[in-house]
Amino acid sequence: MITRYAYAITSGTVMTFGLLFVMQSLIALQPAALVNPTRGIGVDWIKMKIPDPPVAPAQEPIDKKKLTEATEPPRRQSATGGNEALTVPAYGAAPPANYGNPDFSRPSDGPLVALVRVSPEYPARARAKGIEGQVLVQFDVTEHGYAVNVVVLESTNSVFNNAAVTAAKRFKFKARIVNGQAMPSYGIRNVFTFQMDEQ
Numbered sequence: 001m002i003t004r005y006a007y008a009i010t011s012g013t014v015m016t017f018g019l020l021f022v023m024q025s026l027i028a029l030q031p032a033a034l035v036n037p038t039r040g041i042g043v044d045w046i047k048m049k050i051p052d053p054p055v056a057p058a059q060e061p062i063d064k065k066k067l068t069e070a071t072e073p074p075r076r077q078s079a080t081g082g083n084e085a086l087t088v089p090a091y092g093a094a095p096p097a098n099y100g101n102p103d104f105s106r107p108s109d110g111p112l113v114a115l116v117r118v119s120p121e122y123p124a125r126a127r128a129k130g131i132e133g134q135v136l137v138q139f140d141v142t143e144h145g146y147a148v149n150v151v152v153l154e155s156t157n158s159v160f161n162n163a164a165v166t167a168a169k170r171f172k173f174k175a176r177i178v179n180g181q182a183m184p185s186y187g188i189r190n191v192f193t194f195q196m197d198e199q
Helices: 002-029 064-068 124-129 158-169
Strands: 047-049 075-077 085-087 113-116 133-141 147-155 172-174 176-178 181-183 185-194
Touching (some): 124 158, 133 158, 158 185
Antiparallel strands (some): 075 085, 113 172, 133 147, 133 185
């Protein structure tokens, strides 16, 4: 019994040292490990403010006279033939033709809504020199929700202009809806803030 345990311990020790020797040999045969591992690409978070201009849905003006006018209900003679008249309630105008089957296929009126806002890429030249800044751009939005005609209105440093214009062109919107129709919007402004990471 003791010889079994001695044999097991001896063979386990020999096996362990054999595996360590093989691993060391494989490591020694491999090319040298990287001394300076490459740094990952950092992600810059850009603060952006996109003001959504108020868009008033087009609607007909309300005629206050029609609201204040009282409608005289129809009257009829009583069955007794007296001078008393019974008032019959007025039920108003007939319901629309599609009253029982409303049409939900048309979109309801609504303002311009930003769906995708892209952060601009921080220019390498500005990052290397530690430059920060802001760019104010203006653009139009088509009825399909794409930003077009992007122009720079103000910029603290022209090094950021191309990055801001490129980012603005990648914005995606839900176009404003007026009377069930998608409409273009004009003169939308956005401020891109380029700020270095605080260390």
